[in-house]
Structure formats: C-alpha cells, structure tokens
C-alpha cells in the first residue's frame with residue numbers, strides 16, 4: 362500500500378512523495394501540480410539513508426574517549442544532570458539548530474530552548490543575504506507563481522544550476538523552451554547550465570552587480586526608461602547618479618564580461634516580450650552578495666518586468682509564510698537571549714564570557730558546514746555537547762552524547778516550500794529504526810526531567826495551531842498530502858510595494874571588489890552536489906582525494922603537474938586535492954563540491970575564513986581566495 366508523504370530535506374522543490382513501505386519504493390506524486398510525478402535521487406533513494414549500515418540507532422555516551430551504547434533513560438538522566446545546574450544561568454547553554462530537518466513539529470527544539478532562555482545562533486549560512494536584499498527592494502518577499510515562467514518570452518538566469526539544485530524548475534524551463542522561450546544564463550561556468558540555455562555568459566564570480574549596472578547604463582544611454590515604472594520608485598535619482606559615475610568600460614572590466622555581451626543582455630531585456638529573471642543563491646554567497654541581488658532586481662524593475670506575467674524576479678519566498686507558530690502555547694514572552702554569529706562560531710565561543718558549558722545540536726552538521734570549522738571543533742571540546750544526529754559526521758564526533766533521531770518518513774510533520782505555494786504533510790510511513798525517536802519526543806522526555814520542567818503541546822495541537830494561519834484543515838491535509846496556499850499569481854501586479862509609501866527602493870551603493878591578492882589569485886566556489894544534500898554524503902563516497910575543477914585557462918593549470926600532489930591553499934590552510942579541468946569555467950575560479958567531511962579529508966570549510974556578506978548577516982563562502990600548488 363502506498364502512502365502520500367513529502368520530502369523534508371532543505372530544498373525548494375519540496376516534493377510530494379508516494380512511498381511504498383513494503384517495496385521501499387519512493388516516487389514523485391503524479392497528482393501534485395509541482396512535483397508532477399518525479400523526484401530526484403536524494404528523495405527516491407531515501408531508504409538507503411534510513412537503512413544505512415552506519416546509521417546510529419542507539420544513544421551513545423562518550424566514555425574514556427570512546428562511544429558506548431546506552432539506553433534512553435541513562436542518556437537523558439546524564440543530560441538532565443548536566444543541564445539542571447545550568448538552568449539559572451541559561452546563557453551558558455547553547456542551542457544550535459541547522460537546516461537538516463524542517464516542519465512545524467520540527468520547531469520543537471527551537472521553542473524548547475527559547476523557553477529555557479538559552480544562548481542561540483544568529484547569522485545565516487544559506488539564503489539570508491538575498492532575502493534581506495529583496496526586502497530592501499520590494500519591502501517583502503514575493504515572486505510570481507513558478508508556473509508563470511511558462512509565460513515568459515525570455516528567461517535571464519543569473520546563476521541557477523537547475524540541473525543540480527531544482528529539477529522541477531528545470532522541467533518547467535524545458536517545457537517553456539519547447540514553446541519558444543529563450544534562456545540566457547550568466548554564471549562563472551563549469552556547471553550544467555548549457556543543457557538548458559540558448560546562450561551562456563561567463564562572469565567573474567561575485568561581480569553580478571557591475572554587469573547589471575552596465576546593462577542599466579545602456580538603458581540610460583538609450584533614454585529607454587518607462588516613466589510609469591520610475592514613478593513607482595522612491596530613489597531613482599540616486600541609482601542614476603551611481604551609474605552615471607561609471608564608464609561602461611569600468612563596469613565591464615569589473616565583471617570581466619565583454620561589451621558585446623553586455624549589449625546582448627541589454628537586447629534580451631529590452632526587446633519586445635516579457636523577461637523573467639532568476640536569481641541564484643550562489644551569487645549572494647559573496648562579500649557584496651546583497652548588492653548583487655539588488656542590482657539584478659533593479660534591472661528587472663527598470664526593464665519593466667516587475668508586476669507582469671511572464672516577467673518577475675525570482676529569488677525565493679519564505680517557506681514559513683503559510684504556517685503559523687505555536688510558541689505562544691508554551692511561553693507568553695520572548696526572552697532576552699545571548700546570541701553567537703554561527704558562521705564565526707569558533708571565535709565567538711572562544712571570546713564568550715561567561716563560557717558556554719552545554720551545547721545541544723540538532724539537524725546541523727555545524728562542525729562541518731560553517732567556515733573555519735576546525736575552530737568550531739576546538740570550541741566544542743570543553744562544553745558538554747549533545748548531538749541529535751543519525752550519522753557519525755564531524756559534529757557527532759565532537760559530542761559527549763549522541764541521540765539518534767527518527768528521520769523523515771519515520772515521523773510526521775508539515776511544512777511549506779521556499780519556491781512554490783503548497784503546504785505538505787509528511788506522513789510517517791515506517792517505524793523508526795532501532796531506538797531512534799522523533800526529536801520532539803526526546804525533548805518531551807528531557808523536559809520532564811528538568812528542575813523547571815518544560816512541557817510541549819502534543820503534535821496534533823502543534824499541527825492544528827500552525828495550520829490556522831492559512832485556514833487549512835489538518836484532516837484535509839492528511840487526506841490529500843498537500844494543500845495550496847493562495848497567493849497572487851503575479852507578484853506586485855499593481856506596482857504597490859510593501860514599503861510604507863508603496864514605492865520600490867533601488868540600491869544606493871555600488872561597492873568595488875577588493876583588489877586581487879597576488880599570493881591568492883583564485884577564487885574558491887564550494888557548490889552543491891547533484892547526488893547529495895549538503896553534508897549528507899555516505900562515507901563510502903568520500904574515499905580518496907577530493908577533486909577540484911579548473912579551466913584550462915586557469916593560471917595554475919599550465920605550471921602545475923596534476924600527476925604530483927596538488928594542494929588547495931588559502932591563508933587559512935591547505936588541503937590535498939586532485940585537479941581536473943572543465944570547459945567554460947571562469948579562469949580564476951576553482952570549483953569544489955561542498956559538504957565533504959573533515960574526517961575524510963574532504964571538507965573545504967577547514968580552509969575557508971569566516972566572512973560576512975554585506976546584508977542579512979550572510980556568509981561570504983565564495984569570496985574565499987585561494988591558489989593551487991604542487992608540494
């Protein structure tokens with residue numbers, strides 16, 4: 362018998378799944394308008410993860426440096442003994458929650474530790490730079506319905522490698538192309554965007570704002586500005602002044618795109634027909650990622666493509682926008698909390714006063730996924746660390762106690778997508794393996810053992826309370842597996858923006874890239890893998906030396922002998938790699954696929970320096986400079 366469930370992994374496609382618990386077959390739900398009957402291999406092979414031979418299925422306690430098995434009672438008693446003396450000074454407790462699992466029941470750990478008033482993380486390792494940029498422009502976070510891309514005459518894709526990060530948006534693009542839509546992709550290259558693009562333009566990583574500004578300059582020179590659009594903007598003269606202050610050749614040299622290509626992109630935007638703009642998450646993982654997004658939005662706006670069908674600028678929407686919170690059932694006020702910047706957690710914990718003495722990590726391979734992760738591993742040595750984790754990854758290895766969670770399909774939840782408008786019910790399909798238990802159940806058990814007990818509502822109440830916001834019935838959601846939330850098909854159709862005056866805002870600065878460092882002339886891009894989500898990679902697939910890809914035009918390619926040991930070197934350190942070439946990659950870019958583990962020698966975050974982006978406390982992973990050398 363097949364059961365409708367949903368994929369809880371951190372991906373905007375957020376598929377509705379049909380799962381057969383007996384045959385362990387998983388496929389995309391054919392009844393779901395966005396999933397359309399197919400899903401990626403991460404979803405369809407999820408039983409490989411549930412049944413993995415190296416999955417942790419009993420609580421583990423560290424003793425004399427080794428992990429030994431324990432039962433829940435022993436593990437939770439030990440944890441409560443450590444936690445209880447710290448409850449009067451909750452800032453000495455840190456809760457670190459990542460992107461590993463989603464859902465309104467999944468929020469239990471956030472509410473639990475907020476109730477205790479513990480320290481928490483701020484900052485973003487994911488999409489917040491682009492979100493903040495979009496909020497500054499539009500006033501809120503909306504885009505056209507994803508299906509509206511079918512109405513575009515042309516799509517300008519700023520960097521999305523859809524074959525990897527979103528196969529359902531890719532399928533929509535394929536369909537649009539069959540109907541005559543043309544696609545132009547701008548990226549540093551070395552990706553698979555050529556398979557769905559009519560034209561590819563290679564850009565120097567991190568510099569999209571200059572390319573967008575160059576195209577805007579051509580609009581100015583052509584005198585081709587729509588007065589109605591300008592009327593809906595608060596600060597056009599400021600942006601105009603910035604663009605007037607640059608020569609076209611200055612802008613093109615900063616993004617390393619030829620004038621002919623800038624003219625072509627101008628034509629793509631300016632010709633008759635509607636143009637949809639896609640904005641990748643990749644281009645905001647740079648020092649000026651926020652400005653990059655804002656200048657691209659500005660171009661979509663000035664070209665008259667905001668507020669129309671077949672146009673629009675797609676960054677993302679909030680996956681939580683259709684679901685309410687249930688925190689108020691547990692607490693009546695927001696406590697003051699000490700916070701630490703997650704992407705610089707090693708240094709933050711070193712500086713912390715008072716010291717953190719207890720850390721609870723769930724759904725976060727934080728010792729792997731944040732920059733300078735060796736510093737995080739170091740900082741985790743002293744405090745008592747509890748890690749709710751299914752695999753012996755870099756974070757689990759630092760723990761004093763590891764608690765095994767029930768994973769997706771072993772427990773129920775509900776969540777939305779950051780790309781489409783459906784809310785999904787993720788049904789429990791199989792029993793949790795071994796002694797694994799859902800995170801909320803573990804917290805319930807722990808909450809009862811605390812000197813000041815924490816009581817969580819039952820899961821039925823969590824779900825019902827959250828669904829109230831969208832007016833959905835839990836019964837219908839369970840029955841159908843998904844419900845659609847209603848949002849305008851075209852965002853900002855009336856050109857009313859969410860700022861108090863209803864007007865759009867342009868960026869008011871255009872910041873130069875830092876000078877290239879002659880000792881580290883290359884730029885390291887740690888991009889997603891097709892087969893896996895972030896660090897959720899089986900150890901068997903991380904054997905040997907990790908690969909980096911460079912262009913044959915890369916200045917390192919000629920002088921280096923790839924047959925000898927090659928090292929990827931940054932001011933933070935070095936790691937051994939094997940070097941391969943790939944066509945059409947920017948000559949100064951080095952690609953490594955992200956998420957590899959430190960313990961396997963595959964983790965580039967060891968040599969990435971913590972750097973903030975210009976907005977939204979995001980992480981500028983891709984501004985990491987590097988070089989390659991034989992040793």
Ligand SMILES: Nc1nc2c(c(=O)[nH]1)N[C@H]1C(S)=C(S)[C@@H](COP(=O)(O)OP(=O)(O)OC[C@H]3O[C@@H](n4cnc5c(=O)[nH]c(N)nc54)[C@H](O)[C@@H]3O)O[C@H]1N2
Nearest residue numbers: 520522526547548566567642643644888889890891894895
């Ligand atoms: N298979 C798979 N899918 C995933 C994930 C995964 O781990 N694996 N993770 C999910 C999550 S949480 C997220 S946030 C998304 C991430 O999805 P993406 O942000 O799409 O992933 P990235 O690989 O970081 O970057 C995408 C592309 O941005 C381009 N890029 C980088 N810098 C620049 C630039 O300066 N300018 C331009 N124009 N392009 C640039 C790169 O060439 C890269 O191909 O994917 C989600 N989907």
Ligand SMILES: Nc1nc2c(c(=O)[nH]1)N[C@H]1C(S)=C(S)[C@@H](COP(=O)(O)OP(=O)(O)OC[C@H]3O[C@@H](n4cnc5c(=O)[nH]c(N)nc54)[C@H](O)[C@@H]3O)O[C@H]1N2
Nearest residue numbers: 459460461462487723724725726730749766887895896982
């Ligand atoms: N160098 C570099 N690093 C990056 C990025 C980059 O561009 N470059 N981008 C980053 C991005 S976009 C993101 S979103 C982050 C992602 O970073 P993380 O949030 O750490 O994501 P994962 O690596 O998927 O790790 C999630 C963990 O949650 C566990 N998990 C799964 N389900 C459950 C559950 O139900 N309960 C519990 N307790 N645990 C569960 C999984 O086993 C997994 O180990 O990484 C960032 N790291």
Ligand SMILES: [Mo]
Nearest residue numbers: 371486487488
């Ligand atoms: Mo992400």
